[in-house]
Amino acid sequence: MGYLRPDGKAGARNFVGIIPTVTCANDVAQAICRQVQGTVVYLHHQGCCQMPPDLTRVTDTLISIGKSPNVGAVLLVSLGCEGTNHQRIYEELKKTGKPIEIIHIQELGGVSNSIQKGTDIARNLAIKISGLQREPVDIANVVMSIKCGASDATSGMASNCVIGYIADKIIDLGATIVFGETTEFIGGEHLLAKRAVNKTVGDKIIQKVNEMEARAKSIGCDMRKGQPTPGNIAGGLSSIEEKSLGAIVKSGTRPIQGVLEYPEYITTQKGLWIKDTPGREPEILTGMAATGAQFMLFSTGRGAPQGFPSMPVIKICGNPNTYERMKNDMDINAGRIITGAKTIEQVGEEVFKKMLRVLNGELTKNEAVQYFSAIDIHCLGPVI
Amino acid sequence: MDLKLALKVNDKDNVATIFANDIKAHMQVDVHDKKGADVLLTVNSDIPYGHKIALQDINKGELIIKYGEEIGMASQAIKKGDYVHVHNLESMRGRGDLQAGEK
Numbered sequence: 001m002g003y004l005r006p007d008g009k010a011g012a013r014n015f016v017g018i019i020p021t022v023t024c025a026n027d028v029a030q031a032i033c034r035q036v037q038g039t040v041v042y043l044h045h046q047g048c049c050q051m052p053p054d055l056t057r058v059t060d061t062l063i064s065i066g067k068s069p070n071v072g073a074v075l076l077v078s079l080g081c082e083g084t085n086h087q088r089i090y091e092e093l094k095k096t097g098k099p100i101e102i103i104h105i106q107e108l109g110g111v112s113n114s115i116q117k118g119t120d121i122a123r124n125l126a127i128k129i130s131g132l133q134r135e136p137v138d139i140a141n142v143v144m145s146i147k148c149g150a151s152d153a154t155s156g157m158a159s160n161c162v163i164g165y166i167a168d169k170i171i172d173l174g175a176t177i178v179f180g181e182t183t184e185f186i187g188g189e190h191l192l193a194k195r196a197v198n199k200t201v202g203d204k205i206i207q208k209v210n211e212m213e214a215r216a217k218s219i220g221c222d223m224r225k226g227q228p229t230p231g232n233i234a235g236g237l238s239s240i241e242e243k244s245l246g247a248i249v250k251s252g253t254r255p256i257q258g259v260l261e262y263p264e265y266i267t268t269q270k271g272l273w274i275k276d277t278p279g280r281e282p283e284i285l286t287g288m289a290a291t292g293a294q295f296m297l298f299s300t301g302r303g304a305p306q307g308f309p310s311m312p313v314i315k316i317c318g319n320p321n322t323y324e325r326m327k328n329d330m331d332i333n334a335g336r337i338i339t340g341a342k343t344i345e346q347v348g349e350e351v352f353k354k355m356l357r358v359l360n361g362e363l364t365k366n367e368a369v370q371y372f373s374a375i376d377i378h379c380l381g382p383v384i
Numbered sequence: 385m386d387l388k389l390a391l392k393v394n395d396k397d398n399v400a401t402i403f404a405n406d407i408k409a410h411m412q413v414d415v416h417d418k419k420g421a422d423v424l425l426t427v428n429s430d431i432p433y434g435h436k437i438a439l440q441d442i443n444k445g446e447l448i449i450k451y452g453e454e455i456g457m458a459s460q461a462i463k464k465g466d467y468v469h470v471h472n473l474e475s476m477r478g479r480g481d482l483q484a485g486e487k
Contacts, residue, residue: 153401153434156451157391186477188453216478223478236401236434238468239475242455301434321405321433338403 001134001360002069002141002294006097009069010137012294012359015040015310016125017071018118019062021089022047022082028111029077032118038126039075040309044286044376048083051381055083060263061377064290066093066100067265069143070310072129073099075122077114080106099125134360140174142359143266145288145296145311146250147181149281151228152235152301152319156246158337158344159299159318165348166297166355167252167272176270178260178291179251180277180284182212183227187241188248192274196256204259208276227279231302235319250299262378266291281306283378285313295358297351305329307366308375312358315365316351329365390425390437392417394452399436399468400425401450407431415439428465436468448473 002010016039020029023045033041042065046058062084066074074093078086086102093100101121105114146163148155167177185192189209196202216223228237237243251272260266260275277287285308288296295312298304300319303326307313317323320335332351336342358364366372390400390413400415407413408430415423415437431437436450442462447454459474466472 153436154403157393157401187455191453213478217480220480222481223475227478233470236432236436236469238436238470238473239456240477241453241475242450245451245453245455319434 002137003072003132004135004137005069005072007067007069009143009292010135010141010294011069011072012312012361013070013310014038014072014129014132015070016073016075016122016129017042017066017068017310018075018077018122019066019089020044020047021062021076021078021084021086024048024079024082025077025105028105028114028118031115032075032077032122035115035119036122036126038130039122042286042309042375043373046377046379049384050083050379051384054379054381055085057263057379058377059084059089061286061290062089063092064263064265064292065286066098067096068289068292068310069294070289071098072132073125074101075118075125076100076102077118078102078104080104099128101125138174139170140270142170142175143291143293144170144175144177144355145291145293146177146179146298147281147284147288147296148184148247148250148299149279149306150300150302150304151232151237151243151246153237153246154318154335154338155299155301156249157318159301159316159334160246160250161337161344162316162332162334162347162351163250163297163299164252165344166351167250168254169348169352171252171254171271174270176266176273177251178266178273178275178288178293180275180287181247181279182208182274182276183216183279184240184244184247185209186213186244187239188244191245192248192251192256195253197258201256201258205256205274208259208274212278235302250297260291262287263290278378282374282376285311286375286377295355297355299334300330303329305366305371306374307364307372309372312364313366314351314354314358316347328369329371331365388413390415392439393450394418396449396452398438398440398442398449400439401434401436402431403433405433413437426465427467428463429467431467438462438464438466438468440464
């Protein structure tokens, strides 16, 4: 079941997305969101004083977020003098056929007026889309994103195996899966390249990993100061290679169709895709929502509580000790695989049922507690 | 007696991961592999939950293998039963420090 959108995708949620086109508009956007039920806001720190490739990247990412099937209508909040092309964002989103509005803080005479005007617009948009009903849709309509965070040694042996099981299962049913974390391919990239549908895609995977590794090396220090993270190390992971080998398990075993750029919105492609993203949660979750993913499966060992405003995140915990401590944030206990109480398939089927319920409207734990304000857009060059 | 479990993922692996709390020096762990075979191994020092134990002697400079793939190099000689982690396993990737030294 899903909310049918003009582009043929079906949303698992039906929000008015309030999108600041630059970091300077964050506070106005947030104030409007607080006033109006049924809205979500995408706070980020980009959009001005950046190099042209990054300004294009931010512009394109915001367009893709607005296109997301979980977003039924969009209010753009622009300052008026930013580096992103706010007019292009507006025009591109208009083409989707969804209700799209824009306000400019400078034109409206400042913050107070903009909050007032924006609240009026957001309220009308929320009322307009609120009557939409979910309709039956095929599982082939699903775009699922996957991710692991706050990993430990259980991640690669339990929770990521469960995601790999689901990945294979729903690809065989015609769905689309996008996975990322290029940083966490380092040491396992040869295995991914072997699964590429052709040599061009395989070479692209290796190239993206080389670029990411070169960025790590370029600041002249040992990558181990950042990856694995201190939490990963405390959890038993000793090197980026070990972390990567455990991380890529979640992509399952099916062929890799291609590599998407960070801002890219997926259109008609099916099967398993890579998106070039870093591993850090705010940036990868933003990139995955921009892909058009209706939801995410998120594996953790040490207990990452993170979510995203318009993309439900189902938490699968591989560590039985962590699950007991953080039950209120974890949706599925895959720690039972480590203790031998359940098989990967048994927990996988539990996740599959949960996934269908979430697509039909059941809240994830992160949605229930509204833990989703840390989001951001991943850029390549300096802020200047 | 509680099961003190360690998992060996691939036949090629020279380390296993311990999934038991409070593993202390001189205790025995049950190393379980994918085929269901079990081998008892004595632990040389305390090892935390989720951390690795050497299944054989590994010389300095030799590769450390998990999931059947290399996860780094031994930065010092490692004995069978030793705790294997960042103190004796060195990653070889993303090493801007080594690159800077080569210049």
